[in-house]
Amino acid sequence: MTSQNLRSEMALLTTEAFRAELAEIDRLPTLDIARLMNGEDTEVPRAVAGRLPQIAAAIDAVAERMARGGRLVYAGAGTAGRLGVLDASECPPTFNTDPAQVVGLIAGGPTALVTSVEGAEDSKELARQDLDALKLSPADTVVGVSASGRTPYALGAVEHARAVGALTIGLACNEDSALAAAAEHGIEVVVGPELLTGSTRLKAGTAQKLVLNMLSTITMIRLGKTYGNLMVDVRASNDKLRARSRRIVSLATGADDEEIEKALTECGGEVKNAILALLAGVDGPTAARLLEESGGHLRAALAHTAG
Structure with missing residues (x-):
């Protein structure tokens, strides 16, 4: 895809939309900017609420696979990838899961957690290689995470996982996304244009974090990792x-x-x-x-x- 075509495609995405009414935001007092940003963030839970039926259906499918020994694998690039790694890394101490049971893959590998790895997100082949290294099986679940819903790494992960026979979930923040269409369970949480044009670590990132929290937490509740609202499988490591x-x-x-x-x-x-x-x-x-x-x-x- 040429640079011009890519710019044209991005211009159609809600997550990349320019908001003319915020063009002078840098001239506002700090408190006013903070109020604007806080107001923007309040929209996120409402957007997630509108997708609860799809989220619940996905969770039930994940729990059914994991009850039979399957794994939950998140795959994304940039902020989306980091959020997946974060959610996966918190499952062992919270729910006493094996570190291999919930896995976060980020385009470019661990280095990409702290620095940009140029071009990694553009490779479907890299996603296939990362999943093959895990010996992905039909018992597993792969969640592709991408604000745009078009990131090749996340899309490639879902496409390869589906070909293997694994359960697939596509989490995006734009409607009619390629990622949601490629997955068995598409979850599109549309939070609207960002405060800073295209900065999807903001509302889109928050929405992804909320949905990933639900996917892992409620799945673990379904798997008996809690007793009421008590974390009875907590690992006492400190x-x-x-x-x-x-x-x-x-x-x-x-x-x-x-x-x-x-x-x-x-x-x-x-x-x-x-x-x-x-x-x-x-x-x-x-x-x-x-x-x-x-x-x-x-x-x-x-x-x-x-x-």
Whole structure:
């Protein structure tokens, strides 16, 4: 595609639209600019709300695959890629997932997290190579993320994943995007032109972050990684998380500090196991067995002991 054709195509994108009413923004007082920007940001949740049925359908499909051992893979370039890597990296400490279970791919590799890798986002072949390196299978899910909905890396990832038989989701911020059309589940959250023309790390980035939060968090709820709104699969890898683990066990069981310490010690620090041990009155090994038989779902394991 020639430079002129690319400019013409970009001019048609909502995310690239120029807003003449903001042409003098640099001459405004700082507080006025902040108010403008804050007002713009309030539009994002409403745009996401308009796509909740599509988001929920995608989550149910992801959870069904992951329950059978599949992986969740995000693929994007620039801001979109960084947001995918961020969401993936937060799943192990929050939900005790294996680092290979939720994966973030960014065009250009880890270097692109902190600096631009020229041309990487323009390569569908690079996306194919990155997915092949993961040994992508039909059990997996690939989420292509692109504000424009036309980034070759994200589009190539979805096209290759679909050819492999994996579940595909396309997350974009423009209507009638190639990315959403290429995926089984297209999610187009249209937040309108940016405060700074074409700066899609702003509203579009915020919208992508909100949707990715939903995809991973609600999928993990469906997989039994929570008990109510408690993160019972949290991995206690530092002092803050160890304190949080004890508080979660306390909130779930009402047990005193001595009982909580004893249960966590007997269960090797596993919060979910300790809760089951305390609520069901079983020992650590029995709690572990019951949870394994229940697919990791605490409520199901509790129901089994009640019966």
